[in-house]
Amino acid sequence: QQPVQSPQAVILREGEDAVINCSSSKALYSVHWYRQKHGEAPVFLMILLKGGEQKGHEKISASFNEKKQQSSLYLTASQLSYSGTYFCGTERGSSNTGKLIFGQGTTLQVKP
Amino acid sequence: DAGVIQSPRHEVTEMGQEVTLRCKPISGHNSLFWYRQTMMRGLELLIYFNNNVPIDDSGMPEDRFSAKMPNASFSTLKIQPSEPRDSAVYFCASSFTSSGRLYEQYFGPGTRLTVT
Numbered sequence: 001q002q003p004v005q006s007p008q009a010v011i012l013r014e015g016e017d018a019v020i021n022c023s024s025s026k027a028l029y030s031v032h033w034y035r036q037k038h039g040e041a042p043v044f045l046m047i048l049l050k051g052g053e054q055k056g057h058e059k060i061s062a063s064f065n066e067k068k069q070q071s072s073l074y075l076t077a078s079q080l081s082y083s084g085t086y087f088c089g090t091e092r093g094s095s096n097t098g099k100l101i102f103g104q105g106t107t108l109q110v111k112p
Numbered sequence: 113d114a115g116v117i118q119s120p121r122h123e124v125t126e127m128g129q130e131v132t133l134r135c136k137p138i139s140g141h142n143s144l145f146w147y148r149q150t151m152m153r154g155l156e157l158l159i160y161f162n163n164n165v166p167i168d169d170s171g172m173p174e175d176r177f178s179a180k181m182p183n184a185s186f187s188t189l190k191i192q193p194s195e196p197r198d199s200a201v202y203f204c205a206s207s208f209t210s211s212g213r214l215y216e217q218y219f220g221p222g223t224r225l226t227v228t
Contacts, residue, residue, distance in 0.1 A: 002154070030214065041203060041219035042155070087155060091214060098143065098214050099168055102155040 005103035022088030023070040031071040032089040116220035130192040137206030
């Protein structure tokens with residue numbers, strides 16, 4: 001099964017914050033986050049491995065709670081360039097499989 | 113580096129015809145992935161290769177789909193015969209994996225396939 005992302009869509013004003021969640025019913029080894037702009041290919045943001053680590057990429061950070069089998073992506077002080085669809089990709093199991101199952105995506109729109 | 117290269121970028125074909133999509137991964141990457149993206153089903157993994165060997169093809173919809181990777185710099189995804197429900201954007205992605213660990217995937221620009 002796909003991981004479940006929430007919310008499905010969010011609209012922000014520039015400078016506002018957002019959180020995107022990704023939940024799985026299966027144990028996860030890693031979570032990968034990608035952003036896709038309309039008409040373009042997905043672009044890598046970050047990877048989190050089991051161990052509860054948190055990572056950051058400019059004003060975008062993420063956490064991974066392996067016990068809850070969920071990850072959250074935090075976008076702070078959003079910019080117009082953050083608009084797009086965010087996907088989490090999960091690597092299931094207790095060890096690496098080399099295979100990602102993507103969620104259905106969360107569409108983020110940042111307005112001036 | 114030119115990134116992942118896919119061809120053609122757009123393909124319009126009639127039902128029943130054979131379609132071949134091509135991909136050149138980033139040099140040095142040892143894993144290659146074929147994805148299909150539609151509004152209804154999202155981004156689905158069809159098949160992935162590691163060191164030119166197919167590892168998991170459980171996402172291939174049916175026998176009409178086949179994929180090959182004859183060498184480290186080229187892969188094809190073939191649909192024969194094509195059907196209207198195959199209409200989608202097909203992405204190829206490549207990555208470096210070490211000891212099974214999956215690193216970031218680099219996606220190609222995609223091939224938009226329309227089957228009429």
